[in-house]
Amino acid sequence: EKFGLGRAALPEEIAAWDGDIGPDGTGLPVGSGDALIGEDIFATQCAACHGDFAEGIDNWPKLAGGADTLDHEDPLKTVGSYWPYLSTAFDYIKRSMPYGNAGTLSDDDVYAIVAYILYSNDLIEDDFVLSNESFFDVEMPNADGFILDNRAETEYNIWRGEPCMENCKTEVTVTMRAMVLDVTPEETGDDAPAPDTKVEAAKVEEAPAPVVAAFDxxxxxxxxxxxxxxxxxxxxxxxxxxxxxxxxxxxxxxxxxxxxxxxxxxxxxxxxxxxxxxxxxxxxxxxxxxxxxxxxxxxxxxxxxxxxxxxxxxxxxxxxxx
Amino acid sequence: QSPDPLITELQPWAQGFGDGVDATPYGLPIEFEGDVIRRNVEWLTADTVSSINFTPIHALDGTITPQGCAFERHHSGAIELRKEDYRLMLNGLVDTPLVFSYADLERFPRENHVYFCECAANTGMEWAGAQLNGAQFTHGMIHNMEYTGVPLRTLLEEAGLDMAGDLSDKWVYVEGADASSNGRSIPMEKALDDCLIAFKANGEALRKEHGYPVRLVVPGWEGNMWVKWIRRIEVTDGPIESREETSKYTDVLENGIARKWTWAMDAKSVVTSPSPQAPITHGKGPLVITGLAWSGRGAITRVDVSKDGGMTWESARLAKPGEKMALTRFYLDTDWDGSEMMLQSRAMDDTGYIQPTKTQLREVRGLNSIYHNNCIQTWLVRSNGEAENVEVS
Structure with missing residues (x-):
């Protein structure tokens, strides 16, 4: 049943809003940029939050680094270490960045910024020109790092049945307390104390005698x-x-x-x-x-x-x- | 005991006038309830414009969350978008790409449904250990409202799906009108099942912070998909794999491999009172233990409560039978002997699923998942009535 409501969307209107880019490159605009151009744009448009080297400032997202940390405690998930598709970076930056001034970057700017982020992740050389044509020459290290939701097999078929009601454990002890961390906001507005920042001194071995080599x-x-x-x-x-x-x-x-x-x-x-x-x-x-x-x-x-x-x-x- | 002057003496409120009917054309809670508010955890995020706050679930009862204290999550701030300036576009693999105005949406047949909306990161700060001391902070990324809106199916059919051919492998991509756009891909099966284009919540217009004038409702699935200020729905032949569905809202397992498309929110519950922000103040004797339970895969059928950290359990009373993908209120009306309790609740839903312990979750997922932590929560309630967030063996 049709209600005959709404009106036909005009091609210009669809073009203005439909900017999403699929993982197969659908929607990718013609354009190009490299890391050197990207570095300059990044410095003015992105570095205030993400740092000059895409390393992230304070709590802002780190965009580079984290290789081989995904199976460690507190993995560092960046474009380089985690993102499976490069299309996502272009799609997101073009649509939603720079933060507070979204949608103002040209396609070439976005290619250059993406190139700089790739370069910061050691995924391309600084002379690599990223374009709609070279886009899929870039290999994303964690492209195979994802599986589809498998809770049905790994969880749902286990956590079911008639639950225990009596004598489920012989004893219970408290193993961890939130009071110890004390990071809960105070309702009176007092600041929580800073988390324990224990600095371990680096091990320093005795320095070898300096070797005088010819200057290159x-x-x-x-x-x-x-x-x-x-x-x-x-x-x-x-x-x-x-x-x-x-x-x-x-x-x-x-x-x-x-x-x-x-x-x-x-x-x-x-x-x-x-x-x-x-x-x-x-x-x-x-x-x-x-x-x-x-x-x-x-x-x-x-x-x-x-x-x-x-x-x-x-x-x-x-x-x-x- | 001497006579109570509140009874024996004439009180001002019993003598003179209160406010007239035009004192508060739209009211806020009375000042004495001024602490029942959303709260932010500043250290969680860099900027409040892209952040989350928490529903004061420790202080609420029943199941409906008032809009004014229902948690907010923005990626680029809560925008002000007039109904007159609102447009909704349907494009992609549809027979006729369409644009609807807000007024158009109000002319389609509409429905009412109560659903919970839970952020996938709710309880996410608790993976590695007990961290935040209050049900508001550990479990407050949730709200539950009665939505009024048009089924997404109705709008998709209005644009026509013949061109899309076989719908079983099709998707819709949805995005918001704010600067973040927060794009997400949703399988067509879900889009045609129960998704709602909603414009009212709890009887009134959506609040700005919840997507005024129009948001998407994706029952039972993670809150990030409930795109606010929804402006575009595109029928596609695959997922877009946007930032919000690859770099975020994917769950890293212990071996470094991540699960994606973990949309459904599993059954979960929490005791809201007593809890760290809602201590027992009355000493021993009759005590109402209460909390919330929910499942994104069905209706809550049973909630058990333990006072001894999971050694023994008793079934709580559901305030009314569980409803699909909506909050259920449970009560355990008990007699407290004043001794220390390790309070837990354990939900079951109509798929037969039992809410797991933290240990069980960690065995499967490790410590790095961030999202979808639906573990059993423990409050250590001391004999003085104060409560603390703890983990137990």
């Missing part, structure tokens, strides 16, 4: 490019000032946590007290996975996964002696 100018030049990831927090050379990270002039082969006027984390300070020297080995290990190397570090950077990038940045830092 080409490698340092590569390092200058990689250092763009570090620049918004760290300055170098003449007139350098501490920002959210300390000045890095003269860091190589010198004691850690030594820049005057910078508030280092407890973790780094205690490592410095333990004799940490930023030689190539230590710095490379720190740059690879800052948070794993030094639990409690304030440096929010996810890390330079490639050894060549670590070496290049280190070489570049060598060229800035005090």
């Amino acid at each position: 100018a080409d490698l340092a030049a590569k390092g200058e490019k990689v250092f763009r990831k570090c620049k918004s927090c760290h300055q170098l050379g003449e007139g350098a000032k501490n920002r959210s990270g300390p000045v890095l002039t003269g860091i190589m082969d010198n004691p850690a946590a030594a820049v005057d006027g910078f508030k280092y984390s407890k973790a780094l300070k205690s490592a410095a007290e333990g004799g940490l020297i930023w030689n190539e080995t230590e710095l490379a290990a720190f740059l690879a996975k800052p948070k794993a190397y030094l639990k409690g570090t304030k440096m929010s950077f996810a890390g330079l996964r490639k050894e060549t990038d670590q070496a290049a940045v280190i070489e570049y830092l060598k060229s800035f002696e005090e």
Whole structure:
């Protein structure tokens, strides 16, 4: 039965609202962008919440990192580590981002931002041009990480029958109490105390004697490019000032946590007290996975996964002696 | 005992006037109930504009949630959209793509149904352990209202589904008019079964925070699918796999593999009083233990209550027979001897499903699922009547 209500939707109206993009690429617009363009757009449109490196600020979503954490405690679910379809990133960013200014990005902008997020997840090189044609050249690491709801087999057929009413257990003890965590909002408006932030000092082994190697100018030049990831927090050379990270002039082969006027984390300070020297080995290990190397570090950077990038940045830092 | 002056002395309210009928053209609860309000847990999210608050279930009774204290979840804030500016588009694999105005929707035959709406993340903060101290915070991402609206089926048939061919593998994609749009894919079978395009709740217009003027109702399924300010319904030949159905609202198991399309909310219950925010203040003697039970897969048939952490159970009284995909109120009218209790409730629905313990859930799913935590809750009630959220062996 038809009621004859409503009116036909016009093609322009459908075009204006129907922007969803399916996992097979249905709806994907013509356009392109790469990570270098995307980095600039990301810095102005996205970084305030998601961080310069898509690492997420405070409680805002982290978009990069988390590889191989899904079967760990508190997995880090990012576009790189978790999202099964790249179409979802384009669809969501185009429709709903930037937060507070949704729907204002051009298709090319969205391709570039998606490319930058992929690059931040080490899923593409910085010269890869993401477009409607190259879209499916990108492999999403967790594409096979999903199964359909199987509660019927794993739960519904077990949790049924006649439940126990008497002598169901011999004794019961309290094993965990919410009072201990004390994170419940107070009705009087008092702030809950900050959660316990226990900082474990990193183990610091005795630093080997510095090895004097020839300076590699080409490698340092590569390092200058990689250092763009570090620049918004760290300055170098003449007139350098501490920002959210300390000045890095003269860091190589010198004691850690030594820049005057910078508030280092407890973790780094205690490592410095333990004799940490930023030689190539230590710095490379720190740059690879800052948070794993030094639990409690304030440096929010996810890390330079490639050894060549670590070496290049280190070489570049060598060229800035005090 | 001396005579009660509230009885023996003339009280001002018994002597003079109260408010006239034009004092509150639309009323709020009396000031003495000012603490029965939605609450937010600030540390949960970065910004209140994309966040959730909690229904004060510890202080309510019956089953219908007043709109004014029913939990809110927004992804880009609660927008103000006039009925006159409202448009609903049906497109995709339909015979005639259509646009409806709000006035058009009111001319279709409409229905009334009571359904609960539960966020899939309700109780999600409790996976790893007892964390939040109050039924409002552990179980308050739920509300239960009487909706008035037009079956989604009616609108889909108005646009015509001949073009879609075999409907068994078709989907509808729904999105909202707010900046987040919160798009979700729903299998056609559900869309044609009981989904409702609703514009009234508990007899009055939807509140802004619940999607005024029109929201989608997806009975028994996770609240994220109940798209607010719904503006578009597209018939598709597959799911869109939007952000809200891939990166969110999927459940990571212990081995790192995630379940998706876990739409139905399983049977669940909680004792709302006594509870941490609703301690016993009257000492030993007659005590009403009460709570809520619900199932997204059917009707509640029975709720058992344990006072000793699950060693022994007794069946509670249902205030009325359970209704499908709606809240059921249960009562255990008991005599409290003043000793410590470990209070639990356990729901059963008409599929034969029994609400599991936290241990049972963790055995299957591990600790990282976030969503769909329907475990049995324990309140430790001390002899002074105060209660705490705990886990027991």
